[in-house]
Amino acid sequence: MRRVQLEYGSGHVEVDLPDGAVVIRTGEPHREPWPLEDPVEATRSALENPLGSDRIRDLVRPGSRVTIAFPDRVKGGTHATAHRRVAVPLLLDELERGGVRLSDVRLVNAIGLHRKNTMDEMAELLGEHVVRRMGPERIVNHDAEDAEGMVTLERSDHGDAVEVNRCVVDSDLTILVGHASGNPYGGFSGGSKMPSTGLTGWRSIRCHHTPASMTRRDFAPPTTGSYFRSQLAAIRQRMESAMPQPFFTVDAVLDSQSRQLRVRAGAIGAVEEASWGMASERTEVRLPGPPADVLVIGMPRGFHYGAGMGTNPILMMQAIGASVIRARAALRPDPVVIATSICDGWFNSREFPPYAAAYDLLQSCRHPHEMTAHEDNFCNQPQWISAYRHQHGYHPFHAFSMIYMGSVARDLAQAVYIAGAQSPEHATGMGATPIDSVGDALADATALVGRDPRLIVIPELSKPAYHLVTHEGTRSARNV
Template sequence: MKVDFEYGTGMMSAELPDHLTDVFIPGITVSDPACISRNHLVKRTRESILHPVGMPALSQLAGRGSSVTIIIPDIIIGGCHPTSHRKLALKLILEELYKAGVEKKDILLIFSNGLHPKTSKKEMQQILGDEIFHEFYGSHQIISHDCEDYEHMVDLGCTEHGDRVLMNKYVYDSDVAVMIGHTLGIPYGGYTGGYKHCATGITHWRSIAAHRIPDEMLGRGAAPAMEKSSMSTKFDEIGMHMEKCMGKKFFCCDAVLDSIYRQIEINSGYAKEMQPVSWHTADRRMYVHWAEKKYDVMVFGMPQDFYYGDGMGTNPIQMMQALSAQIILHKSVISDNCVIICSSICNGYFHDQRWPYLREIYEMFQHDYVNILPDMEKYEEYFATNEEHIRKYRFAGAFHPFHGFSMMSCGHIAEMNASAIYIVGAQEPGIARGMGLKTRATFEEALEDAMKKYVGRKPNILALPLAFKREAVRLCMKEAGRD
């Protein structure tokens, strides 16, 4: 069969054996749970906001003179379409605040970019829509979180387990803190939204280091990682510690989204009580019991621009993270000696403006007795405190330098769980080989080599077109219970 896979800004075709290959596309091969119809989105979102789980409504929390911070996810996930959850929820939350007597001047919109690049003016307008953008931008009431702006950070000490917690001071000082989020599965375990939102979006790299170091990323259960992983437990602990120190609960409004960012369900309220409700619905979309056999070969393709932005599908550090994500997601249905075959243009484009430190990390990985990706951990403090990298994060649209180390750790999961990884179509194949990957010109050549050396002449092949263009699921065995 002929299957097209993403490659750079286009596609690359593969001829795969019909009798050995199964194809899976999220939301198409197996349908997502039904989404809320467009005609009912406003009503359902408003009902959720007016009837929060586990805490009072906004009309009881806020009034004239109340200061309010509204925390909004950056552009990485969630979509910017007219009916996106962020657009609808923010508009309705503002309506409720105004009805309660809150004045516009007392509201601050904060993008929870965490270690991601600050949200640009163009992205702000895309996410918020023209009306709300123009209402707040001119009066400087839209900002991005800056974890290196210590004048506007507050140190909350440590959780009971000793994890450092620093958070955004605007949020800490406000009378009401609202978080608008999405309930989407993350490869390392758990879901976005809820406490994950504040634990990564409005905190500091030292807080994020509590759950993004090799011991956590590669610990027991790293692949497959489930919704109650060690990492998700730390999200909860950090978020609850913030609430304890602030003396108030976050008012959350989260939407469970489908594979193309449509709302399946909307839940609002106290994260501790609201999260399980959201997760129950998200589980029905995320865990797809479909496979009837274990697969020996996974085949997919990387575009140049996805998830973290332009260059992710060519930058070798980000490529490793993306490869690992597919293993974590589908570990339940792949064999122990599984081989990955992935197309990537791999053309030497590191996007040095967005990731100004990754080229140096890649070069260091080639030297200094570094054999596996976690060996780079010794340079964590060196990069994370580099003043020039920090300056670029604060003022030049770059990722924070610590972000790269969580990617390095995750990348090792691919090394741990695959017999071989082939990159197909690399324009600079030495870059892929520098990460321990094999290179071939075509899918067919890679499959032939894998059959000779690793998986035999009749492997079970799992083809995953659009793997990075639609929101992922976790494939499970058809007859199994929760894997």
């Protein structure tokens, strides 16, 4: 047996696991590509040599109105050479070379349905120098519920609703700053995913963050060839049909420490094609042997969505569903999942105001997919809209989309155990089985599997995730 520390609450718990367990940590067993020595120069070079597009200075003129959209706090890092911090100042320089006044430029935080960021957080994301250069009045959060600030376009070629931030269609040029990072929703972030989820309304987002798309066989393992991904591209293309000119994107492939591995700029399709190979090299981990029977996950109290992600039962189950999708190509078709979650029922109502009510509503449903019938009524309630718009809270539909991802684990796994749940009823309410310890859960898993199980272990869910595949597994995240 080997002893492994798993994240649990605000600390760790030590567990004894079979010697043959495959443990996935940052850099183990997979060695990532080396980060760029000079990300500033690499970004400057990408802007000078755009793919499928003219240079920005040639796309604008004096008097042009420009929007620069950047990702929110959920991903990308805040260190001095983080992609946002490097790209945005260079973009402002490039626009000034084209004769654009900074008073005609707006920076939009592409939060989608995430909570709005404070100006202090904006300064952390972009750098104090950018806030001083632009002035805080020119740096805003996307607001999916601003009736005057949103535009409804014709439906996409897939028939999906397209509600988009008015800045996108009113600007002479819209520039995107994106991250090509491994993502359980469609393989990678960045590219078409950036505007189609970050700058749209919930009625548009629910067209793809829904069981109808997420239960398709091509959704897991994550792949750029999924119907979900084609929905994002079709929504982006509908936006571009209403824009004066197509999006210009500056995407960076990031490593596990959010350092740039590659930077490419230009038209979205060309940038995606030039980025996904390196992104897959960073993200995909190929494991020896046959698929595993059991996935063991260490879950902290808080990680990328915010404080309490590992205690809020909806977000807890979402993290499990996302982990199953990322590991899908390295697991048997009906794995057992064991997660060490404190699961004490703390929803963190300050950041996630609608979540407790969404959880209560879920208890009236036989299956999470029945929540689709409640979307319109719940997501239009004034108190939840106000909390999103004015109190830095997540949008009500965000809770629904997280429930749908959690249901993926419920449907794909033959059992999901929550080891160490302090509020067992909340684990049960999400369709999981509360249990005292990982050891007890392994004993149950052995009985379910019918032999000593093969294990994949992810000790720290707070760390950047990989997409796992075995030589005998199914299709990997890369499908380009």
